[in-house]
Amino acid sequence: xxxxxxxxxxxxxxxxxxxxxxxxxxxxxxxxxxxxxxxxxxxxxxxxxxxxxxxxxxxxxxxxxxxxxxxxxxxxxxxxxxxxxxxxxxxxxxxxxxxxxxxxxxxxxxxxxxxxxxxxxxxxxxxxxxxxxxxxxxxxxxxxxxxxxxxxxxxxxxxxxxxxxxxxxxxxxxxxxxxxxxxxxxxxxxxxxxxxxxx
Numbered sequence: 001x002x003x004x005x006x007x008x009x010x011x012x013x014x015x016x017x018x019x020x021x022x023x024x025x026x027x028x029x030x031x032x033x034x035x036x037x038x039x040x041x042x043x044x045x046x047x048x049x050x051x052x053x054x055x056x057x058x059x060x061x062x063x064x065x066x067x068x069x070x071x072x073x074x075x076x077x078x079x080x081x082x083x084x085x086x087x088x089x090x091x092x093x094x095x096x097x098x099x100x101x102x103x104x105x106x107x108x109x110x111x112x113x114x115x116x117x118x119x120x121x122x123x124x125x126x127x128x129x130x131x132x133x134x135x136x137x138x139x140x141x142x143x144x145x146x147x148x149x150x151x152x153x154x155x156x157x158x159x160x161x162x163x164x165x166x167x168x169x170x171x172x173x174x175x176x177x178x179x180x181x182x183x184x185x186x187x188x189x190x191x192x193x194x195x196x197x198x199x
Contacts (some may be wrong), residue, residue: 086098098110117135
Protein backbone atom coordinates (compact mmCIF):
# COMPACT_ATOMS: atom_id res chain seq x y z
CA UNK A 1 0.00 0.00 0.00
CA UNK A 2 1.36 3.41 -0.89
CA UNK A 3 1.99 6.20 1.53
CA UNK A 4 -0.95 8.23 0.21
CA UNK A 5 -3.21 5.21 0.70
CA UNK A 6 -2.03 4.78 4.30
CA UNK A 7 -2.64 8.46 5.13
CA UNK A 8 -6.06 8.27 3.50
CA UNK A 9 -6.92 5.13 5.51
CA UNK A 10 -5.81 6.81 8.76
CA UNK A 11 -7.89 9.91 7.90
CA UNK A 12 -10.97 7.73 7.24
CA UNK A 13 -10.46 5.84 10.52
CA UNK A 14 -10.02 9.13 12.44
CA UNK A 15 -13.14 10.57 10.80
CA UNK A 16 -15.11 7.43 11.66
CA UNK A 17 -14.03 7.60 15.32
CA UNK A 18 -14.91 11.33 15.44
CA UNK A 19 -18.38 10.69 14.03
CA UNK A 20 -18.99 7.78 16.44
CA UNK A 21 -17.77 9.89 19.41
CA UNK A 22 -19.96 12.86 18.43
CA UNK A 23 -23.01 10.64 17.87
CA UNK A 24 -22.44 8.96 21.22
CA UNK A 25 -22.32 12.33 23.01
CA UNK A 26 -25.50 13.53 21.30
CA UNK A 27 -27.27 10.33 22.24
CA UNK A 28 -26.62 10.55 25.98
CA UNK A 29 -29.00 12.86 27.86
CA UNK A 30 -27.27 15.22 30.23
CA UNK A 31 -29.69 16.12 33.00
CA UNK A 32 -29.80 19.78 33.95
CA UNK A 33 -31.64 21.07 36.99
CA UNK A 34 -33.62 24.20 36.18
CA UNK A 35 -35.37 26.50 38.62
CA UNK A 36 -39.01 26.70 37.68
CA UNK A 37 -40.47 30.15 38.13
CA UNK A 38 -44.16 30.28 37.60
CA UNK A 39 -47.58 29.69 39.11
CA UNK A 40 -46.32 28.56 42.52
CA UNK A 41 -44.48 31.81 43.22
CA UNK A 42 -47.41 33.96 42.11
CA UNK A 43 -49.88 31.88 44.13
CA UNK A 44 -47.70 32.19 47.24
CA UNK A 45 -47.65 35.98 46.85
CA UNK A 46 -51.47 35.97 46.58
CA UNK A 47 -51.67 33.86 49.75
CA UNK A 48 -49.26 36.21 51.54
CA UNK A 49 -51.43 39.23 50.70
CA UNK A 50 -54.61 37.44 51.75
CA UNK A 51 -52.96 36.46 55.06
CA UNK A 52 -51.82 40.03 55.65
CA UNK A 53 -55.30 41.49 55.15
CA UNK A 54 -56.97 38.80 57.26
CA UNK A 55 -54.91 38.97 60.44
CA UNK A 56 -54.28 42.66 61.19
CA UNK A 57 -51.35 42.09 63.55
CA UNK A 58 -48.53 40.74 61.35
CA UNK A 59 -46.74 43.10 58.99
CA UNK A 60 -46.47 42.34 55.29
CA UNK A 61 -42.67 42.48 55.58
CA UNK A 62 -42.77 39.76 58.27
CA UNK A 63 -44.99 37.53 56.14
CA UNK A 64 -42.78 37.95 53.05
CA UNK A 65 -39.65 37.31 55.13
CA UNK A 66 -41.15 34.08 56.46
CA UNK A 67 -42.18 33.08 52.93
CA UNK A 68 -38.64 33.72 51.65
CA UNK A 69 -37.09 31.72 54.51
CA UNK A 70 -39.41 28.77 53.85
CA UNK A 71 -38.63 28.91 50.12
CA UNK A 72 -34.88 28.84 50.82
CA UNK A 73 -35.28 25.97 53.26
CA UNK A 74 -37.16 23.90 50.67
CA UNK A 75 -34.94 25.10 47.78
CA UNK A 76 -37.79 26.80 45.94
CA UNK A 77 -37.17 30.01 44.05
CA UNK A 78 -38.97 33.05 45.42
CA UNK A 79 -38.48 36.48 43.81
CA UNK A 80 -37.50 39.54 45.81
CA UNK A 81 -40.59 41.72 45.68
CA UNK A 82 -41.77 45.14 46.64
CA UNK A 83 -45.46 45.85 47.16
CA UNK A 84 -48.06 48.50 47.70
CA UNK A 85 -51.07 47.98 49.99
CA UNK A 86 -54.31 49.94 49.83
CA UNK A 87 -57.47 49.72 51.93
CA UNK A 88 -60.51 51.88 51.20
CA UNK A 89 -64.09 52.13 52.47
CA UNK A 90 -66.55 54.67 51.07
CA UNK A 91 -69.67 54.56 53.24
CA UNK A 92 -73.28 55.38 52.63
CA UNK A 93 -76.54 53.62 51.80
CA UNK A 94 -74.68 52.68 48.64
CA UNK A 95 -70.97 52.17 49.26
CA UNK A 96 -67.93 50.06 48.58
CA UNK A 97 -64.69 48.83 50.08
CA UNK A 98 -61.59 46.97 48.98
CA UNK A 99 -58.26 45.54 50.05
CA UNK A 100 -55.54 45.57 47.42
CA UNK A 101 -51.91 44.45 47.31
CA UNK A 102 -49.91 45.02 44.14
CA UNK A 103 -46.44 43.51 43.76
CA UNK A 104 -43.71 44.71 41.40
CA UNK A 105 -43.84 41.32 39.60
CA UNK A 106 -47.33 41.95 38.11
CA UNK A 107 -49.13 39.95 40.80
CA UNK A 108 -52.20 41.63 42.32
CA UNK A 109 -54.53 40.54 45.13
CA UNK A 110 -57.79 42.39 45.64
CA UNK A 111 -60.88 41.74 47.73
CA UNK A 112 -63.77 44.01 46.73
CA UNK A 113 -67.27 44.55 48.06
CA UNK A 114 -70.11 46.95 47.48
CA UNK A 115 -73.53 47.29 49.04
CA UNK A 116 -76.86 48.93 48.33
CA UNK A 117 -79.62 49.60 50.84
CA UNK A 118 -82.82 47.71 50.01
CA UNK A 119 -85.17 48.54 52.88
CA UNK A 120 -86.30 47.62 56.41
CA UNK A 121 -87.97 44.57 57.91
CA UNK A 122 -88.81 43.24 61.36
CA UNK A 123 -87.28 40.11 62.81
CA UNK A 124 -88.07 38.19 65.97
CA UNK A 125 -84.78 38.14 67.90
CA UNK A 126 -84.82 36.40 71.29
CA UNK A 127 -88.58 36.96 71.66
CA UNK A 128 -88.41 40.63 70.73
CA UNK A 129 -89.30 42.32 67.42
CA UNK A 130 -86.21 44.09 66.09
CA UNK A 131 -86.05 46.45 63.12
CA UNK A 132 -83.47 45.26 60.58
CA UNK A 133 -81.88 47.01 57.58
CA UNK A 134 -81.55 45.01 54.38
CA UNK A 135 -78.68 45.36 51.89
CA UNK A 136 -77.66 43.74 48.64
CA UNK A 137 -73.97 42.87 48.99
CA UNK A 138 -71.57 41.90 46.19
CA UNK A 139 -68.24 40.38 47.29
CA UNK A 140 -65.38 38.74 45.43
CA UNK A 141 -61.62 38.22 45.33
CA UNK A 142 -59.60 38.91 42.20
CA UNK A 143 -56.19 37.21 41.81
CA UNK A 144 -54.10 38.52 38.91
CA UNK A 145 -50.77 37.08 37.73
CA UNK A 146 -48.92 36.79 34.41
CA UNK A 147 -49.33 32.99 34.42
CA UNK A 148 -53.13 32.90 34.58
CA UNK A 149 -54.41 36.40 33.90
CA UNK A 150 -57.29 37.40 36.17
CA UNK A 151 -59.09 34.84 38.36
CA UNK A 152 -62.23 35.78 40.32
CA UNK A 153 -63.48 33.72 43.27
CA UNK A 154 -66.50 34.19 45.52
CA UNK A 155 -65.68 33.43 49.17
CA UNK A 156 -68.38 32.49 51.66
CA UNK A 157 -69.23 35.21 54.18
CA UNK A 158 -70.42 34.85 57.75
CA UNK A 159 -71.32 36.90 60.80
CA UNK A 160 -69.08 36.41 63.85
CA UNK A 161 -71.81 37.92 66.09
CA UNK A 162 -74.45 35.54 64.73
CA UNK A 163 -77.27 38.11 64.44
CA UNK A 164 -77.00 39.12 60.78
CA UNK A 165 -79.24 37.44 58.20
CA UNK A 166 -77.12 36.23 55.28
CA UNK A 167 -78.71 34.70 52.18
CA UNK A 168 -76.66 33.76 49.12
CA UNK A 169 -78.42 34.95 45.94
CA UNK A 170 -75.77 33.67 43.49
CA UNK A 171 -71.98 33.59 43.23
CA UNK A 172 -70.70 36.69 44.97
CA UNK A 173 -74.16 38.21 45.56
CA UNK A 174 -75.76 38.18 49.02
CA UNK A 175 -78.80 39.63 50.74
CA UNK A 176 -77.89 40.64 54.26
CA UNK A 177 -79.82 42.18 57.12
CA UNK A 178 -78.69 43.44 60.52
CA UNK A 179 -80.24 45.48 63.37
CA UNK A 180 -81.12 48.99 62.19
CA UNK A 181 -79.50 50.71 65.19
CA UNK A 182 -76.04 49.81 63.79
CA UNK A 183 -74.44 52.41 61.51
CA UNK A 184 -71.62 49.97 60.79
CA UNK A 185 -71.54 46.20 60.65
CA UNK A 186 -68.65 43.79 60.13
CA UNK A 187 -68.83 40.41 58.42
CA UNK A 188 -65.92 38.06 57.70
CA UNK A 189 -65.18 35.83 54.76
CA UNK A 190 -63.95 32.23 54.85
CA UNK A 191 -60.32 33.46 54.84
CA UNK A 192 -60.81 35.84 57.77
CA UNK A 193 -60.98 39.13 55.83
CA UNK A 194 -63.33 41.70 57.38
CA UNK A 195 -66.07 43.24 55.26
CA UNK A 196 -67.16 46.48 56.86
CA UNK A 197 -70.49 47.96 55.81
CA UNK A 198 -70.55 51.59 56.90
CA UNK A 199 -73.35 54.08 56.38
